[in-house]
Amino acid sequence: MELIGVVAAAAAAWVSGAIWYMLWSKPWAKDAGLALDEHGDPKGHGSAAPFVISAIAMLVVAGMMRHIFGMGEIETPIKGALSGLGIGLFFIAPWILINNTYAMRPLRLTLIDGGYAAIACTLMGVVLCLF
Template sequence: MEFLSVIAAAAAAFVLGAVYYGALAKPWVEASGVECDETGKPKGGQSPMIFAMAFVLQLIVAGMMRHVFSLSGIETLGAGLIGGAGIGLFFISPWIALNNMYGMRPVKLTLIDGGYATLACAAAGLVLTLF
């Protein structure tokens, strides 16, 4: 059952990412500096491989979250939500901020990406404790 919870958690984070970045596409493109064509879409498009790799990476994060939750005794929905949000807010977001700071990227990009990390990890944590 744990493997299914990891797949479901990764899927939840992945779908949330589609909605989140769909809603924030324009500010993200502006902040990231990605070059766009005349239609406003990133030049070169996005290959299906990017989305496949994104899901694999979500599986890795969800799998490690499951392991940490198991070691920590996190089993309730509330604890999963808070634990996941904490991982996103206090582990992943600072790392994104560090990379963006050294890359001299705008704070807006860090806020957008860190916000997604926090929300996606909270959702994954919630899903992990459903099983």
Template sequence: MGIVAVIVAAAAGFGFGAIWYMALAKPWVAAANIQVDADGKPIDNSPLPFVMAAVAMVLVAGMMRHTFALSQIDDPGKGLMSGLGIGLFSSARGS
């Protein structure tokens, strides 16, 4: 059951990220000075960044499951609070 939860969590995170970055793609491409074709799509179509992101999502979801299990976070309320805390405070960084 644990591996299924990790895969589902990783897929949900990857899907949320895909929707988020597709919504913000045009400003990001412009700010990063990425070369685009006539349709406005990036010229480099390498799947490597997507594969690396998917692997990273599985690793993060697996480590969070491990940490939650060791911390005895075993109900949805505790999981939600812990997940929000990890997401908010571990991704915050200074400029």
């Protein structure tokens, strides 16, 4: 059951990312410094590599969260949500902030990417505790 939970949690986070970045695609692309075409879409955006790599990364994160949750006896969806939110807000988002600050990127980029980390990890935590 744990493997199914990890895959389901990774899928929930991945889908939430698709929705999140559809909503924030224009400001994200601008703040990330991507070259845009005449429609405002990133040039050369036809590659499947980012989607495959992000799906694999979500599996890695969900697997590690499952391990941490098992060690910490985090078993209810509420505890999973709070723990996932904490991981997203207090581990991942600050790291994104550090990277973006050194790269001299706008704070809005950190808010977009850090917001996704918080939402995705919260969802992962809930889903992991449902299995």
